[in-house]
Amino acid sequence: METALKLIRSNIRQYGMFIALILIMLLFQFLSDGILLKPLNITNLILQNSYILILAIGMLLVIITGHIDLSVGSVAAFVGAVSAIMMVKHGMSFPVAMVLSLAFGAIVGAWQGFWVAYVRVPSFIVTLAGMLLFRGLTMLVLDGKSVAPFPQGFRSISTGFLPDIPGGRDIHLLTVSIGIVLSMLYVFMEWRGRLVQNRYKLELLPIPFFLIKLAAVAAITNLFTYVLASYKGLPNILVMLFILIALYTFVMRKTVMGRHIYALGGNEKAARLSGVKTKKTTFWVFVNMGVLAALAGLVFAARLNAATPKAGVNFELDAIAAVFIGGASATGGVGTVIGAMVGGLVMGVMNNGMSLVGLGIDYQQGIKGLVLLLAVAFDLYNKNKSAS
Amino acid sequence: MTDILLEMRGITKTFPGVKALENVNLKVKEGEVHALMGENGAGKSTLMKVLSGVYPFGSYEGDILFKGKACEFKDIGSSERLGIVIIHQELALIPQLSVAENIFLGNERARRGIIDWNETVLKTRELLGTVGLSESPNTLAGTMGVGKQQLVEIAKALSKEVKLLILDEPTAALNEEDSENLLNLILAFKKQGLTSIIISHKLNEIMKVADSITILRDGQTIETLRVREDRITEDRIIKGMVGRDLTHRYPEREPNIGDILFEVKDWNVYHPQQSERKVIDDVSFQVNRGEIVGIAGLMGAGRTELAMSIFGQSYGKKISGRLFKDGKEIRLPDISTAIDAGIAYVTEDRKEYGLILMDDIKRNTTLANLWGISKWFVVDDYREMTEAEGFRKKLNIKTPSVHQKTGNLSGGNQQKVVLSKWIFTGPDLLILDEPTRGIDVGAKYEIYTIINQLAEQGKGILMISSELPELLGMCDRIYVMNEGRFTGEVPRAGASQETLMKYMTRSRR
Numbered sequence: 001m002e003t004a005l006k007l008i009r010s011n012i013r014q015y016g017m018f019i020a021l022i023l024i025m026l027l028f029q030f031l032s033d034g035i036l037l038k039p040l041n042i043t044n045l046i047l048q049n050s051y052i053l054i055l056a057i058g059m060l061l062v063i064i065t066g067h068i069d070l071s072v073g074s075v076a077a078f079v080g081a082v083s084a085i086m087m088v089k090h091g092m093s094f095p096v097a098m099v100l101s102l103a104f105g106a107i108v109g110a111w112q113g114f115w116v117a118y119v120r121v122p123s124f125i126v127t128l129a130g131m132l133l134f135r136g137l138t139m140l141v142l143d144g145k146s147v148a149p150f151p152q153g154f155r156s157i158s159t160g161f162l163p164d165i166p167g168g169r170d171i172h173l174l175t176v177s178i179g180i181v182l183s184m185l186y187v188f189m190e191w192r193g194r195l196v197q198n199r200y201k202l203e204l205l206p207i208p209f210f211l212i213k214l215a216a217v218a219a220i221t222n223l224f225t226y227v228l229a230s231y232k233g234l235p236n237i238l239v240m241l242f243i244l245i246a247l248y249t250f251v252m253r254k255t256v257m258g259r260h261i262y263a264l265g266g267n268e269k270a271a272r273l274s275g276v277k278t279k280k281t282t283f284w285v286f287v288n289m290g291v292l293a294a295l296a297g298l299v300f301a302a303r304l305n306a307a308t309p310k311a312g313v314n315f316e317l318d319a320i321a322a323v324f325i326g327g328a329s330a331t332g333g334v335g336t337v338i339g340a341m342v343g344g345l346v347m348g349v350m351n352n353g354m355s356l357v358g359l360g361i362d363y364q365q366g367i368k369g370l371v372l373l374l375a376v377a378f379d380l381y382n383k384n385k386s387a388s
Numbered sequence: 389m390t391d392i393l394l395e396m397r398g399i400t401k402t403f404p405g406v407k408a409l410e411n412v413n414l415k416v417k418e419g420e421v422h423a424l425m426g427e428n429g430a431g432k433s434t435l436m437k438v439l440s441g442v443y444p445f446g447s448y449e450g451d452i453l454f455k456g457k458a459c460e461f462k463d464i465g466s467s468e469r470l471g472i473v474i475i476h477q478e479l480a481l482i483p484q485l486s487v488a489e490n491i492f493l494g495n496e497r498a499r500r501g502i503i504d505w506n507e508t509v510l511k512t513r514e515l516l517g518t519v520g521l522s523e524s525p526n527t528l529a530g531t532m533g534v535g536k537q538q539l540v541e542i543a544k545a546l547s548k549e550v551k552l553l554i555l556d557e558p559t560a561a562l563n564e565e566d567s568e569n570l571l572n573l574i575l576a577f578k579k580q581g582l583t584s585i586i587i588s589h590k591l592n593e594i595m596k597v598a599d600s601i602t603i604l605r606d607g608q609t610i611e612t613l614r615v616r617e618d619r620i621t622e623d624r625i626i627k628g629m630v631g632r633d634l635t636h637r638y639p640e641r642e643p644n645i646g647d648i649l650f651e652v653k654d655w656n657v658y659h660p661q662q663s664e665r666k667v668i669d670d671v672s673f674q675v676n677r678g679e680i681v682g683i684a685g686l687m688g689a690g691r692t693e694l695a696m697s698i699f700g701q702s703y704g705k706k707i708s709g710r711l712f713k714d715g716k717e718i719r720l721p722d723i724s725t726a727i728d729a730g731i732a733y734v735t736e737d738r739k740e741y742g743l744i745l746m747d748d749i750k751r752n753t754t755l756a757n758l759w760g761i762s763k764w765f766v767v768d769d770y771r772e773m774t775e776a777e778g779f780r781k782k783l784n785i786k787t788p789s790v791h792q793k794t795g796n797l798s799g800g801n802q803q804k805v806v807l808s809k810w811i812f813t814g815p816d817l818l819i820l821d822e823p824t825r826g827i828d829v830g831a832k833y834e835i836y837t838i839i840n841q842l843a844e845q846g847k848g849i850l851m852i853s854s855e856l857p858e859l860l861g862m863c864d865r866i867y868v869m870n871e872g873r874f875t876g877e878v879p880r881a882g883a884s885q886e887t888l889m890k891y892m893t894r895s896r897r
Contacts, residue, residue, distance in 0.1 A: 200774070202773075255762075256758045256765050259751070259755070263755055266747055270740070270741055270742055270755075271744070273702060273723060273733065274755045274756040275756050276755075
């Protein structure tokens, strides 16, 4: 029992927001008479929040380096608009148009990265300017009107589902199998990691807790895929998100590049004197943000089946809130991809839950603001406590 | 004229773990210029901070008597009300404000909160006149040169009806002409009856202006000299400043000096912002394999600037000169090239420039050589842990594990982590900038041992230090720097603190 308490205490910061997310879900599940966790609603939740989560990944990197990007909403709208012109007006095939759009995002990111990294204009200013500039360009490109409709193939990014293998009746068999395979893969990786840790004589989680952890993760994964399978299965966008999360978690935790980004945010001067190319790294973080903003713009346009001049308004604020709720530090150097995703889901579930309950937009805004403030205050409180 | 204006009696000030001042006495006569001298860290600035109320009454022991009355200053304001004004080493003017606004900042000419600008400007013009400035009171402080800013600081002090003016290294950042100007001004004020205390490292200046000199060493008063009456010479002052025995112990080492490892020729560097100011002036030197070479010099002599400009041009502009390693000319345009070339620079400021305090020991250890523990961009966490653990044992870093945050370590252990980081890059030449600053005696000995081991492995060590005994105890050869130039080269055999101090204070004139 004592070890359990110690474990909980040492992990409360790491898992605090995750626990909060589960509590919020249970709360709204109760308040909405069980609608929140219905397969249809879960699927909707994912589709509704996918583009914010994509932005939050890029924003996390930007915030870890100690910067901010206010322009992502406008950039998403701009790239959505450009893609609409290419596909709808000029009939370009959608894979080509998507690649070009992402390249466009990279150029936009390079433009902002240049000013931030090499001219050293504060990122707040550069991206505030970008927010206005790219909103203006969006209106210019679209001539103030919405452009629609997109080809079916493009739309399926946001609205399509993985095809099923034949044989299932009420249930999407492929989705269920993916859940089983993933949880087996997870158990295998954890077990192998434990063996390596043992070889290096590191402190190990006691066996009972280790088994509980494995069982819990496997159960949640399979429950989740089962719920999705009883509707239409895995949305395409969820597969893409999963790949992005896995990729960026790997990059940030395991690669030299990720280390350099954290070091740069932790102490720029020390990082520079240790041979980290601080300007170049900052530049590429912004290029990356541009590409992800472009991707979010495409996903949003595909979901809406239109490019509109008003697309992406306030996306940047949701993405920034997600990153901070997820435990990133405003001074840089701290934050995780998973944390940002949990933060994004907290906001997403609250949006969805409050709508289901029938709360007005006025209350929704206010409550979300308070949640952001309290989440960051809670995080700081925990940090101070562990420091002293 | 022989009344005592200020007397500080038995001042003792302790910081956690360090006794900065111990039973210090200082007597300043009315109407004199009193110099306070001593090596870096002797306690001069601390003493002045006690006097001006930066360290309030109660945080130190001892008495302060001003005009015969005991004083208990609780902040800077309460000492200023009595006319004790300090001008700090770093200029405290706000560059975006005008001269007039700066002079009366916190002391505004106002009635019921409304500033009387006419009076402010008139009064400023008058004050500027007394310090010999003809600038308009509306000039922005930031647009003036350092010398003129220093004069504005003095004008600001005068505006507070100063009785005792304290100048902490007023000429450190000034050129010759501005220094001369400032010293003459101090003498002029003296004629008008103003008493001043001046802290300076420049012997020739002190000889010119001071009536009395109080020498501090290791936080204690050594002596007070009367310049005229006692016919004091520069050598006499130096003796007072460095006269301690080599009480610190240095580990034994048999130097085994090999071929020339690293050579610098005709090195010139300009200030990054003030492009006219030459910071390093035509410096040439060499370091051999297995040799520990020292660079002595006072603060502001340009030692750190020299080291950083060599280390991947991390300081300065318009850098010119040639670098040779193992006889071959090399170019080090950026830091990662310098690291790849086998050069390491251990900074003097480990908290700001050396460590990422929020990260743990292992991450800091590997930061400069992540490729060394990576395969295909992927960092091997376990190898990182093994390497860091190895350094923890080898360098005796006192901590339960390498997962400890470096921000929670003591100064000595932090320094060992920084050393680990640079040793892990596998350097041939290590430039150590004040490697034992702010470290207790025990840890110092350990760091010296590490440095000796590195030299034994055939690496070249270039060691910058402000502690002369340390240089004398460790180095095979010592270069002396002043005002951006090398003013002397002393082999271990011929080195003494007196000779070093003489070169350190040798000016261009």
